[in-house]
Structure formats: structure tokens, C-alpha cells
Amino acid sequence: GQQLNQSPQSMFIQEGEDVSMNCTSSSIFNTWLWYKQDPGEGPVLLIALYKAGELTSNGRLTAQFGITRKDSFLNISASIPSDVGIYFCAGQLNTDKLIFGTGTRLQVFP
Amino acid sequence: DTEVTQTPKHLVMGMTNKKSLKCEQHMGHRAMYWYKQKAKKPPELMFVYSYEKLSINESVPSRFSPECPNSSLLNLHLHALQPEDSALYLCASRYRGGPFGYGYTFGSGTRLTVV
Numbered sequence: 125g126q127q128l129n130q131s132p133q134s135m136f137i138q139e140g141e142d143v144s145m146n147c148t149s150s151s152i153f154n155t156w157l158w159y160k161q162d163p164g165e166g167p168v169l170l171i172a173l174y175k176a177g178e179l180t181s182n183g184r185l186t187a188q189f190g191i192t193r194k195d196s197f198l199n200i201s202a203s204i205p206s207d208v209g210i211y212f213c214a215g216q217l218n219t220d221k222l223i224f225g226t227g228t229r230l231q232v233f234p
Numbered sequence: 235d236t237e238v239t240q241t242p243k244h245l246v247m248g249m250t251n252k253k254s255l256k257c258e259q260h261m262g263h264r265a266m267y268w269y270k271q272k273a274k275k276p277p278e279l280m281f282v283y284s285y286e287k288l289s290i291n292e293s294v295p296s297r298f299s300p301e302c303p304n305s306s307l308l309n310l311h312l313h314a315l316q317p318e319d320s321a322l323y324l325c326a327s328r329y330r331g332g333p334f335g336y337g338y339t340f341g342s343g344t345r346l347t348v349v
Contacts (some may be wrong), residue, residue: 155331159340169339223277
């Protein structure tokens with residue numbers, strides 16, 4: 125199936141550090157969403173982006189919708205242990221189709 | 235009620251069994267989705283129902299049969315599955331996130347094991 129390129133694949137950081145991850149595609153999207161997934165659970169929405177150039181924050185999380193509409197990034201500031209998990213970007217191609225990035229696995233050490 | 239509820243949470247079935255996965259939401263969302271997720275991989279789209287009509291089938295084998303009896307309920311009927319079909323099956327519903335786009339709420343999934 126179709127996937128978005130997400131990097132890095134995994135990150136091992138110390139508590140308190142900032143984190144940055146991004147998603148790129150050859151296709152243009154009209155929506156970018158960022159999700160976090162814990163083991164054995166469904167993805168939980170963190171941030172939704174609907175306009176090119178849009179910069180949105182949710183607490184320590186900040187995400188941007190790239191101006192070309194083909195990319196997006198997510199930043200997490202001052203990481204804490206509960207930030208551990210897998211982060212997925214997701215892009216909406218058309219009204220019905222939402223596809224996911226390959227995921228970034230985040231590990232935070234105290 | 236702001237949840238997508240999936241049952242059962244875990245399911246073990248033999249290759250000759252027939253079983254069904256159930257997904258329910260009472261948020262008035264009119265599009266519902268089935269995704270399949272293998273370990274350490276992203277969710278892969280299987281089916282989309284929009285206003286109770288099948289709008290996307292991502293070339294899924296016929297041993298998976300979706301059904302949308304009403305706007306709140308989505309089923310996935312399983313028959314003659316293979317061990318490689320073992321995965322986490324996720325249901326999602328779509329809502330209007332604002333004037334410009336949509337958001338998606340996911341259930342916790344059904345962990346399916348085919349033996």
C-alpha cells in the first residue's frame with residue numbers, strides 16, 4: 125500500500141531534550157495529521173493541520189504544514205518519559221483516503 | 235460519547251472459522267474505516283464506508299468482507315483466513331475538523347491471531 129516517508133525511523137534521547145521528526149511525500153496533501161500510538165492501542169490524534177504554511181501547537185508539541193503541501197514536521201520540546209511511543213504522520217489524499225507515514229519510534233531515557 | 239469502540243479486543247481463530255469484528259461510534263460521523271496494522275508497521279487502509287456505502291476497497295482479499303448496517307456500526311466478516319492475516323485491525327471514523335479538512339478518531343483495535 126501507499127506510504128509516506130517519515131524520518132528518523134527511531135530516536136533515543138535523554139529526558140529534557142527536544143525532538144524533531146518529519147514526513148515527506150511526492151503527492152500533494154490537503155490535510156496533515158500527527159498521531160501517537162502506544163503498544164496494543166490505536167493511534168491518538170496529537171495535531172491536525174489543514175492549510176499550507178500552518179504552524180500549530182499543542183502543549184509541548186508543535187507541527188507545521190509545509191508550504192509545498194508535500195511535507196510536514198513535528199517538534200516535541202523538553203521530552204518526558206511518557207513521550208515514549210511511535211509517532212505517525214498521516215496525509216489525506218482526497219476526501220476518503222488517509223494514508224500513514226512509516227513511523228518514528230521514540231525512546232526517552234531518564 | 236467521543237469514542238470508537240471495537241470488539242472483541244482479542245480474537246484467536248482457526249483457518250476454517252468464520253468470525254466478525256465489530257466497530258461502533260455514536261458521534262454522528264458518516265465515514266468509517268478499516269485498517270490493518272502488522273507489528274512495527276504503519277496502519278494500512280483496507281476499506282472506507284461513506285454514508286453507509288463502500289467507497290474504497292484497497293484490493294483486499296475476499297476472505298475479508300466489510301458491512302455497514304447503519305451509520306453507527308461497521309463490521310468486518312472474516313472467513314478462511316491465513317496465519318499471515320494475524321494483525322491489529324483498527325477502525326476509525328472521520329469528522330469535519332474545521333472549514334478546511336477532516337480529522338479521524340481511531341478505536342483501540344482488535345488483536346487477531348489466526349492459527
